[in-house]
Amino acid sequence: MNLFRRLTILVPYLWLLALFLLPFLIVFRISLSEPVLAMPPYAPQFDIGEGWAALRESLSQLSFANYVWLTEDALYRNAYFSSLRIALVSTFLTLLIGFPLAYGMARASEGLRPILLMLVILPFWTSFLIRVYAWIGILKPEGLLNQFLMSFGLIGEPLTILNTDTAVYIGIVYSYLPFMVLPIYATLEKMDYSLIEAAQDLGCTALGAFWKVTARLALPGVLAGCLLVFIPAVGEFVIPDLLGGSDTLMIGKTLWTEFFNNRDWPVASAVAIILLILLVVPIVLFQNAQARAQESGS
Amino acid sequence: MKSLGNVRRSFTPWADGSAKPYIAFENVTKRFGDFTAVDNLTMHVYEREFFSLLGPSGCGKTTLLRMLAGFEEPTSGDIFLDGQPLKGVPPHKRAVNMMFQSYALFPHLNVADNIAFGLRQEGMEKGAVAERVDQMLKLVKLEQFARRKPHQLSGGQRQRVALARSVAKRPKLLLLDEPLGALDKKLREETQFELMDLQEQLGLTFMIVTHDQEEAMTMSDRIAVMDAGTVVQTGTPGEIYEAPNTRYVADFIGNVNMFEGRITAVENGLAEMEASDGFGIRAVAQPGVDAGKHAWFAIRPEKVDVTRTKPEQDHNAVEGEVWDIAYLGGLTVFNVRLDSGAVIKATVLNSERAVEDPIGYEERVWLSFDPDCGILLER
Ligand SMILES: Nc1ncnc2c1ncn2[C@@H]1O[C@H](COP(=O)(O)OP(=O)(O)OP(=O)(O)O)[C@@H](O)[C@H]1O
Numbered sequence: 271m272n273l274f275r276r277l278t279i280l281v282p283y284l285w286l287l288a289l290f291l292l293p294f295l296i297v298f299r300i301s302l303s304e305p306v307l308a309m310p311p312y313a314p315q316f317d318i319g320e321g322w323a324a325l326r327e328s329l330s331q332l333s334f335a336n337y338v339w340l341t342e343d344a345l346y347r348n349a350y351f352s353s354l355r356i357a358l359v360s361t362f363l364t365l366l367i368g369f370p371l372a373y374g375m376a377r378a379s380e381g382l383r384p385i386l387l388m389l390v391i392l393p394f395w396t397s398f399l400i401r402v403y404a405w406i407g408i409l410k411p412e413g414l415l416n417q418f419l420m421s422f423g424l425i426g427e428p429l430t431i432l433n434t435d436t437a438v439y440i441g442i443v444y445s446y447l448p449f450m451v452l453p454i455y456a457t458l459e460k461m462d463y464s465l466i467e468a469a470q471d472l473g474c475t476a477l478g479a480f481w482k483v484t485a486r487l488a489l490p491g492v493l494a495g496c497l498l499v500f501i502p503a504v505g506e507f508v509i510p511d512l513l514g515g516s517d518t519l520m521i522g523k524t525l526w527t528e529f530f531n532n533r534d535w536p537v538a539s540a541v542a543i544i545l546l547i548l549l550v551v552p553i554v555l556f557q558n559a560q561a562r563a564q565e566s567g568s
Numbered sequence: 569m570k571s572l573g574n575v576r577r578s579f580t581p582w583a584d585g586s587a588k589p590y591i592a593f594e595n596v597t598k599r600f601g602d603f604t605a606v607d608n609l610t611m612h613v614y615e616r617e618f619f620s621l622l623g624p625s626g627c628g629k630t631t632l633l634r635m636l637a638g639f640e641e642p643t644s645g646d647i648f649l650d651g652q653p654l655k656g657v658p659p660h661k662r663a664v665n666m667m668f669q670s671y672a673l674f675p676h677l678n679v680a681d682n683i684a685f686g687l688r689q690e691g692m693e694k695g696a697v698a699e700r701v702d703q704m705l706k707l708v709k710l711e712q713f714a715r716r717k718p719h720q721l722s723g724g725q726r727q728r729v730a731l732a733r734s735v736a737k738r739p740k741l742l743l744l745d746e747p748l749g750a751l752d753k754k755l756r757e758e759t760q761f762e763l764m765d766l767q768e769q770l771g772l773t774f775m776i777v778t779h780d781q782e783e784a785m786t787m788s789d790r791i792a793v794m795d796a797g798t799v800v801q802t803g804t805p806g807e808i809y810e811a812p813n814t815r816y817v818a819d820f821i822g823n824v825n826m827f828e829g830r831i832t833a834v835e836n837g838l839a840e841m842e843a844s845d846g847f848g849i850r851a852v853a854q855p856g857v858d859a860g861k862h863a864w865f866a867i868r869p870e871k872v873d874v875t876r877t878k879p880e881q882d883h884n885a886v887e888g889e890v891w892d893i894a895y896l897g898g899l900t901v902f903n904v905r906l907d908s909g910a911v912i913k914a915t916v917l918n919s920e921r922a923v924e925d926p927i928g929y930e931e932r933v934w935l936s937f938d939p940d941c942g943i944l945l946e947r
């Protein structure tokens with residue numbers, strides 16, 4: 271094999287090594303340490319200069335105590351579960367809104383499609399943080415939404431949405447909608463519409479043809495969209511922090527508190543590692559399944 | 569293989585005034601925006617008929633089929649299937665199956681599942697589905713490909729899957745949009761006969777679009793020749809070939825020589841025409857052919873005789889020079905240039921052609937024909 275090809279293949283591996291594996295190892299190592307009041311705030315420190323014996327001594331001080339601690343305190347378990355639940359529900363809601371949007375875009379006239387695509391991407395021109403802040407203005411008791419509803423007499427007094435889980439759902443669905451719409455749109459757009467006609471011709475109702483053909487062919491896009499929403503949503507920090515209430519428990523917020531408020535880097539690192547494992551394992555399984563499906567000729 | 573002759577000969581429901589058409593297009597017009605794809609078309613097709621639509625690209629053949637299948641609604645006019653108006657009936661409620669010109673195979677299903685799709689949809693039980701699928705695979709000779717996905721097939725194989733899928737449900741009416749176009753000659757001919765067999769055994773009605781006039785001739789009970797959204801002529805293959813009603817039809821089906829001229833007299837059922845190529849034509853005068861009218865005389869190349877000596881008759885004979893000779897196995901085609909500059913085709917069966925001293929290039933020859941061998945057309 272020629273050298274150039276080997277080198278090109280090497281680039282992504284180096285990238286992964288530098289930007290994923292090394293940071294992962296550093297965080298993992300911190301998660302095995304103990305918090306101390308120092309800078310950096312964990313022990314032991316490795317110092318090659320002090321020789322082998324000292325290094326071995328330091329290594330022996332590493333322990334999984336932080337992980338044991340995470341399993342013992344219900345707070346962390348609840349935070350993980352609640353994060354997964356919130357991410358799952360928001361992913362579902364995003365799919366519910368995103369699929370019809372993507373379908374409508376894919377069925378729009380050819381001239382209109384680039385404009386619609388542009389509209390979906392447009393929010394990215396504004397900072398994510400600012401957009402989430404804007405929702406505070408909309409959702410707060412005297413905010414736009416409540417004013418609007420009350421001026422039409424639909425509600426008598428302001429709804430409490432801000433600082434509840436509902437606000438978090440709204441925030442996540444709003445922020446991650448493009449990540450759901452785009453992959454689904456991509457699969458639907460290249461679908462041959464005569465397939466639907468063929469299904470109807472062979473005895474399917476319009477709805478049956480939708481399930482058996484459209485939905486089935488959009489499946490890869492739906493799965494990709496769901497992963498793109500679910501994964502960042504699990505670790506989401508900004509949205510629950512700004513829109514959620516004090517009882518909105520999410521692992522991103524817990525991690526933040528451990529790291530910045532408690533300055534307990536080792537526990538924060540352990541929280542991060544477990545989160546990573548929770549997310550990576552299903553992704554790998556999913557990718558394997560997809561590769562197998564591809565092989566059998568999809 | 570079936571006995572083509574006797575069964576078919578007695579099958580002429582269109583000639584029977586009391587027969588009820590199975591498919592009836594009544595003054596159907598279909599517009600896309602301000603483009604008229606089908607223009608005030610009336611056409612009747614009878615039960616168990618093998619009916620072909622023939623016409624140039626874009627003349628509205630697919631549009632007609634799509635209106636029958638329920639994917640397009642006529643802009644005006646009505647379509648009846650077995651006496652029932654089709655207006656507003658959704659595609660899945662029509663006892664019609666269509667083979668799509670683009671095949672429209674489901675990419676996520678393998679060949680067998682594609683074929684089984686419609687059968688499962690109607691709730692056929694498992695064993696029967698498997699049996700029918702096997703039968704269909706055999707019909708299109710794809711037994712070894714049952715587990716393949718459409719993208720792993722060649723164009724011709726995909727076309728056969730599409731055909732098998734549309735036939736599988738054995739619909740009372742089957743619409744085939746260029747079902748055999750991608751197949752090689754041998755496979756096409758075999759499939760043609762299989763289809764005719766199936767159609768006759770099961771008593772189905774077939775409406776088929778084809779670009780291949782020979783295919784239309786072989787398979788059809790009747791052919792409709794279309795042009796720009798209208799039917800120009802409907803008739804049996806023999807009628808269309810022997811008695812085209814316009815120059816368009818004569819030209820579209822097979823080869824034809826055309827002589828333009830003015831009718832000078834009509835007597836005893838024979839018309840005299842002065843052809844612009846400088847000779848007199850005497851031909852059978854159909855009703856409507858009158859003296860003084862402008863007309864065209866159409867004659868097939870195989871009806872034109874080629875001789876070295878001048879024939880005895882003083883009409884229906886013209887002299888020219890052999891311009892080109894094409895040897896086609898069973899036949900030889902002579903292209904003869906008249907003194908007027910027109911090039912006339914004449915085919916001679918090689919079994920009848922002189923072996924010794926055959927007519928050669930640049931020889932002066934006489935072309936002649938009988939009065940009942942061609943047809944006078946007014947447009
Ligand atoms: N959905 C549509 N919108 C606009 N014009 C259309 C549409 N469908 C068909 N047409 C037009 O109607 C005319 C007839 O189309 P049709 O598909 O029936 O032709 P066809 O006879 O099947 O041609 P071919 O032999 O090339 O398949 C064409 O000029 C085509 O451009």
Ligand SMILES: [Mg+2]
Nearest residue numbers: 629630669745
């Ligand atoms: Mg067509």
